[in-house]
Amino acid sequence: MAEIKDFIVAIELGSSKVTGIAGQKKPDGSISVLALVREDSSSFIRKGVVYNIDKTAQCLTSIVKKLETQLKTRITQVFVGVGGQSIRxxxxxxxxxxxxxxxxxxxxxxxxxxxxxxxxxxxxxxxxVAEQEYRVDTQLQMDPVGIRANHLEGNFLNILERTSFFQNLNKCFEAANIKVADMYLAPLALANVVLTEAEKRSGCALVDIGADTTTVSVFWKNVLRHLVVIPLGSNNVTKDIASLQMEESDAEKMKLNYGSAYTDNNDIDPEMKYSIDSDRQIEARRFIEIVEARVEEIIENVRYQIPAEYYDKLLGGIILTGGGANMKNIEVAFMKYTHVDKIRVAKFVTATVNSSIEQIRSHNGMYNTVLGLLIKGDINCAGRDIDPNGNLFDEEEHEEQVAPERRPRQIHEIETGTIRTAQEEERAAEEARRKKEAEEAAEEEMRRLQEEEERRKKKEKSLFNRAKKWLEGLAAPEE
Known part of the structure; x- marks a missing residue:
């Protein structure tokens, strides 16, 4: 591959793998994926949350170096997806x-x-923050600007994460000396590339079934209405199978080979057995019961997390994605347990993506989120060329790498789904401080003016009373 001068790099930190991807945006709007690297993350990320900063930093360093090797170009910065168990x-x-x-x-x-x-x-x-409707007097409006009223009520959906988890994520990139161009809310980056406008407008629930977590995002009238991360995923099915006295690696293979989210009772052969290995077998019925019980639990949790006020508004149905959505008959199981008839599995993103990389061409839903992060990225991440005769892994840089900077964004220019940078938060805090000081100064000036007015009135009243008494004295009859 020749040196490339312009590309975007995105990194997704998942419970089973950390994925790095590099790609170019073409003039026609299509995406060309140039490089893809993935490393196992099960030893330092749990339920989408970093719990070992050092190991995560080492993994990030390795991924960036492997991408640079494939691209033959230094990487100056990356885009990062934020997700995980504590988000709600x-x-x-x-x-x-x-x-x-x-x-x-x-x-x-x-x-x-x-x-x-x-x-x-x-x-x-x-x-x-996802803006909902505004109540202007008694009417609900998506955009209240220009309407005459004396009452304004803003309804907002705040997306929260535990502060310590977010700080740990940032520390990982600092420890790896990797500059973060922007952080995106991973569920929204995913929604932008797998949902259609009609689905988001008419109402839908996006269910991303990952290894350790399942993320549920509910949309209606093109607005995010609810977001929650359930601490259950496809790995829970694997662990349940492993309880039948086998290694998790064997349980994973059995899940992939025989697992079905739903099997009609009439289709189960009571004599059938599934092979664990060359020496052991398990009854098919027992295996099916274990798999279906856990899948049903995951689906019931999804159903419970869809707010009742929107459940009957899901005209766009439920859209499934992620590695866990590849299980056989997953649509049938969701129809059965959610009573929603419209179920779609999003195997790939809606954008045109070109690549010679087999994992991308497989269209199995496992890379939809990282592709969404790549598509959302908007700053060049390419640095200088790598000298083929030099040492790629030499940590001493002889040339300062300058990452392209975006123009300073106003706080309210930041799109939904983009997490404000530390500098933007500092600027927002400074603006809030200045505004508060100005309001306090205005209140103090108002109090001063009011006090002066009260003193003036008291003085006038005092003069009036003295004059009145003097006049009364003049008018009093002499004895």
Whole structure:
């Protein structure tokens, strides 16, 4: 492969694997995947959350170096997906009343958004905010700007993660000396590339079945309405099979070879046995019961996590993706246990993707999230060429690598699904501080003016009373 001067790099940290991908965006909107690297992460990432910073940093360093080897070009920065067990959504409402009818301005809406971002959740960080409807007096509006009213109510869906988990993720990239161009909320990056506009508009639930977690994202009227990560995934099926006294590696093979999310009772041969290895077998019925019990539990948890107010609005149905969605008859099982008739398995992204890499061409849903991160990336990650005669793994850089910088973004320019950088958070905090100081100064000036007015009135009253007494004295009859 010749040296490439322009490409984007994305990294997804999953429970079973860390995946690095590099690709180019073509003028026609298609994506060309140039390199793909994956490494096992089961020893340092659990349920999508980093718990061993050193091992994760080593893995990230290895992935970047392997990508550089394939690309023959240095990587200056990467885009990163944020997901994992602790992510969940919480609704919040901010209300503002006005003294009289006025026309709602963008500044008024921004004030509500700023107030929402300023909320403090103990031990949790707001990663992202999805605007819901605004209530203008008694009417719900998606865009309230320009409407005359005296009451404005902003409804927001705050996406939270435990602060310590988010800090650990950042520490991993710092320890690996890898610059992060942007962090994206992985479930939304995935939704952008596997859901159609019609599905998001009419109402749908995106279910991403991973190794240790299952992520449920509910959309209606093109707006994210609910997001939750369930701590159950396809690995739970493997572990249940392994309880039949076999190694997990053998259980995984059996799951892939024989596993079915649903089997009609009439189709089960009571005499059939499945081979564990050349010496051992297990009754097919027993195996089927174990697999189906765990799959049913996962689906029931998914069903429970879809808010009741949207359950009957899922006209777009349920869309399944991720490695766990490859299990045989998974659609049938979801229909049976959720009572939703419209089930679709998203095996690949909706964008046009070209690649000679077999894992990408297999269209098995396992790389949809990292492809979504790649497609969302918007800054060149390519550095200088690698000298073929030099030492690629020499840690002493003789030339400073300068990563392209994006222009400073205003806080309200940041798209939904993009996590604010530390600098942007600092700028937002500084703006909030200045605004608070200005409000306090205005209140102090108002108090000063009010006190002066009260003193003036007291003085006038005092002079009036003295004059009144003097006049009364003059008018008093002499004895």
């Amino acid at each position: 959504s919480v609704k919040n409402t901010i209300v503002k009343d006005f003294p009289g009818d006025c026309i709602i301005t963008q500044e008024m809406v921004v004030e509500l958004m700023d107030a929402n971002w300023g909320l403090d959740y103990p031990d949790k960080k707001i990663l992202d």
